[in-house]
Amino acid sequence: MKILRVALDVPLDTLFDYSAADQGEIAIGDRVLVSFGRRQMVGVVAEITDHSNLAPGRIKPVLQVFRDSPPLSGEIFRLLRFCADYYHHPLGEVVLNALPVPLRQTKPVARAKPTGYHLTETGLALETDTLPARAIVKRKLLQSLKQAGTLLRSDIAAISPSAPQAIKEFIARGWAEESEEIAEPAPTPAKADDLPPLTPPQEQAVTAILSGQDHFQVWLLYGITGSGKTEVYLRVIAQVLQHGGQALVLVPEINLTPQLESRFRARFPDTCQVSLHSRLSAGERLRNWSLAQSGRARIVLGTRLALFTPMPKLKLIVVDEEHDGSFKQQDGLRYSARDMAVARGKQAGTPVILGSATPALETWYNAGIGRYQKLELPARAIAEAALPAIHCIDISRAKLADGLSDSLIDALRARLERGEQSLIFINRRGYAPVMRCAQCGWVSTCHRCSSRLVVHLREKRLRCHHCGHESRIPPTCPDCGNADLAPLGQGTQRLEDNLGSLFPSARILRVDRDSTKRKQALPEMLERIHAAEVDIVIGTQLLAKGHDFKKLTLVGVVNADGALYSADFRASERLFAQLMQVSGRAGRDALPGIVLIQTQFPTHPLFQALIKHDYPGFAETLLTERKQAEFPPFCHQALLRAEAPQMETALAFLRKAQGVVPQDFDVNLFDPVPAQMTRLAGMERAHLLVQAASRGALQAFLSAWNKALFGLGGNVRWSLDVDPLEF
Numbered sequence: 001m002k003i004l005r006v007a008l009d010v011p012l013d014t015l016f017d018y019s020a021a022d023q024g025e026i027a028i029g030d031r032v033l034v035s036f037g038r039r040q041m042v043g044v045v046a047e048i049t050d051h052s053n054l055a056p057g058r059i060k061p062v063l064q065v066f067r068d069s070p071p072l073s074g075e076i077f078r079l080l081r082f083c084a085d086y087y088h089h090p091l092g093e094v095v096l097n098a099l100p101v102p103l104r105q106t107k108p109v110a111r112a113k114p115t116g117y118h119l120t121e122t123g124l125a126l127e128t129d130t131l132p133a134r135a136i137v138k139r140k141l142l143q144s145l146k147q148a149g150t151l152l153r154s155d156i157a158a159i160s161p162s163a164p165q166a167i168k169e170f171i172a173r174g175w176a177e178e179s180e181e182i183a184e185p186a187p188t189p190a191k192a193d194d195l196p197p198l199t200p201p202q203e204q205a206v207t208a209i210l211s212g213q214d215h216f217q218v219w220l221l222y223g224i225t226g227s228g229k230t231e232v233y234l235r236v237i238a239q240v241l242q243h244g245g246q247a248l249v250l251v252p253e254i255n256l257t258p259q260l261e262s263r264f265r266a267r268f269p270d271t272c273q274v275s276l277h278s279r280l281s282a283g284e285r286l287r288n289w290s291l292a293q294s295g296r297a298r299i300v301l302g303t304r305l306a307l308f309t310p311m312p313k314l315k316l317i318v319v320d321e322e323h324d325g326s327f328k329q330q331d332g333l334r335y336s337a338r339d340m341a342v343a344r345g346k347q348a349g350t351p352v353i354l355g356s357a358t359p360a361l362e363t364w365y366n367a368g369i370g371r372y373q374k375l376e377l378p379a380r381a382i383a384e385a386a387l388p389a390i391h392c393i394d395i396s397r398a399k400l401a402d403g404l405s406d407s408l409i410d411a412l413r414a415r416l417e418r419g420e421q422s423l424i425f426i427n428r429r430g431y432a433p434v435m436r437c438a439q440c441g442w443v444s445t446c447h448r449c450s451s452r453l454v455v456h457l458r459e460k461r462l463r464c465h466h467c468g469h470e471s472r473i474p475p476t477c478p479d480c481g482n483a484d485l486a487p488l489g490q491g492t493q494r495l496e497d498n499l500g501s502l503f504p505s506a507r508i509l510r511v512d513r514d515s516t517k518r519k520q521a522l523p524e525m526l527e528r529i530h531a532a533e534v535d536i537v538i539g540t541q542l543l544a545k546g547h548d549f550k551k552l553t554l555v556g557v558v559n560a561d562g563a564l565y566s567a568d569f570r571a572s573e574r575l576f577a578q579l580m581q582v583s584g585r586a587g588r589d590a591l592p593g594i595v596l597i598q599t600q601f602p603t604h605p606l607f608q609a610l611i612k613h614d615y616p617g618f619a620e621t622l623l624t625e626r627k628q629a630e631f632p633p634f635c636h637q638a639l640l641r642a643e644a645p646q647m648e649t650a651l652a653f654l655r656k657a658q659g660v661v662p663q664d665f666d667v668n669l670f671d672p673v674p675a676q677m678t679r680l681a682g683m684e685r686a687h688l689l690v691q692a693a694s695r696g697a698l699q700a701f702l703s704a705w706n707k708a709l710f711g712l713g714g715n716v717r718w719s720l721d722v723d724p725l726e727f
Contacts, residue, residue: 008098021061030069033064098308100286123175131506161520223377225584245315252324276302304337322354358577388593389585392602402498437477450679469679562666647684660708665701
């Protein structure tokens with residue numbers, strides 16, 4: 001009897017045996033419907049064997065084999081199994097969560113053919129110049145349809161947020177019509193005359209990467225902000241397409257995808273490209289995933305969830321802004337998309353490019369010891385664009401006007417007079433960090449988390465940025481009844497109000513997670529900035545990287561000191577990267593840029609390195625400190641995390657975990673301690689740190705320990721976090 005070992009989306013580290021019954025040909029990677037307890041579930045066939053430890057009478061037959069989608073490829077299944085093994089996570093949860101939501105449901109997927117749009121004869125005869133000059137989107141749409149022949153809905157949405165409405169007008173006027181069959185165009189690279197000239201370092205980088213195009217190699221593309229890393233990606237991808245391959249490009253955040261999409265589509269207008277990220281609908285994600293799985297989508301651009309997309313012709317992986325912490329998932333399967341991208345490249349035998357102006361220390365170290373090959377872009381790609389001058393403004397004794405120094409206010413005024421743009425960076429949403437009572441000292445605190453409730457004055461709400469809890473701003477102090485409550489500190493909303501008072505005629509735009517909740521809000525805001533319809537931008541980390549604003553010449557940082565003396569050993573690395581990235585938004589074109597950082601510690605080594613744009617020197621200093629302290633990358637770590645309604649319950653579980661530690665493993669276990677964020681969403685959190693000198697020793701220990709942990713039980717949620725970034 002043929003036995004199918006099926007992976008199910010349950011928190012149990014085991015496979016489940018079912019008989020194949022009379023379901024015809026079945027392959028590893030097929031989706032099946034099975035009975036599990038009292039419910040039906042979708043699983044994926046992980047193994048096929050002739051033997052089971054269950055008695056024949058206890059083996060249930062599979063109920064259905066889904067034929068609506070090809071099975072997961074062996075390459076992807078090996079990657080998912082490696083991921084499950086490395087992060088010690090149940091294989092079933094890893095495999096099922098790598099699938100688009102419709103493929104996890106208990107009914108076959110009814111596939112609608114992708115709807116495309118093409119020009120009618122009338123539309124083809126229409127000249128771009130006959131459209132009004134102000135109809136920029138319609139002109140772009142007409143030109144794109146003429147170039148591509150057929151555009152999918154997602155292609156049209158990538159042109160502009162208003163392009164979907166424009167295509168409706170085209171149809172109404174008889175210029176375009178819908179089409180179900182989408183012809184796959186052959187990739188036609190841009191003409192050499194249309195390409196920007198490469199700098200010598202860019203040329204060397206492209207040549208080096210292409211010389212190893214047919215085998216696995218990790219390339220660290222270390223380039224200062226504005227040095228043209230994206231152009232290097234595009235040149236290498238052009239060669240991949242010429243040879244019939246696919247390219248996977250990973251970015252850390254959704255907000256970076258629209259501008260990259262636009263750039264990729266402009267360079268490869270006749271190539272099928274798709275995006276994969278969490279803002280897509282379930283149907284959109286399934287369609288794009290399927291286009292990649294079939295090999296039709298030649299370029300896949302996405303956030304970390306795109307990593308596990310099946311791509312039969314994969315020939316290149318790019319991880320842009322590889323240092324970014326967003327590549328590490330912080331719940332469920334706590335995987336690093338960057339590290340798994342390297343693993344996928346190794347399995348597939350394809351080159352991997354890790355790009356950054358501020359590489360993660362682990363990446364910098366790997367390049368230093370020869371594990372990765374380092375390529376440098378030391379100058380900006382535009383000859384007239386120099387790196388911005390960075391100055392620290394000492395505010396330890398200065399009097400601030402609504403959180404802004406005189407020097408920063410004067411610099412803003414000068415840019416307004418010259419018609420240039422400014423960015424004020426503050427990594428704090430809301431109106432103010434807390435509401436405080438001047439009489440008794442009460443501050444607004446989240447009852448579900450060990451954090452403060454942030455004031456959102458316009459909505460008249462207090463909001464927790466960790467768990468999402470909200471409440472009304474109280475009219476009086478809950479402790480003493482005092483009516484004199486006042487916001488304390490500075491947030492993006494308050495800064496917006498203050499700048500509006502200082503510069504009443506300035507066009508001010510706030511870009512943070514609160515102002516960009518609507519699906520198309522961020523692309524529309526970015527369009528306004530690019531079109532010079534904004535004078536002063538107030539932004540959080542949403543704008544810290546990847547954006548190229550030609551007229552932006554001033555960056556002001558108003559709250560830079562928060563992470564200087566943190567207990568987190570990675571805090572200074574993150575702060576330097578963040579400040580270097582946001583500084584890189586200034587002076588990216590011919591106009592010179594300047595960066596003003598308000599700080600109480602202007603002589604701090606971090607700021608001194610930043611002023612000199614000296615990432616290598618700063619990185620080497622941090623590596624020396626890490627080596628002395630025996631921190632990563634000079635050791636390897638894992639955290640056993642525990643959550644419970646009471647802290648003592650969580651700590652008691654961790655102490656029990658210490659008691660079942662396997663013997664004869666060369667690892668160090670530290671005592672359980674409360675997490676830095678001790679309470680989150682009503683649960684108390686603690687952890688236990690495990691450290692080893694080698695990755696192999698840590699993995700061997702975790703494999704043995706993980707089995708023992710499953711037998712501990714208790715009213716505790718626990719998880720293993722391998723290579724943790726947050727404590």
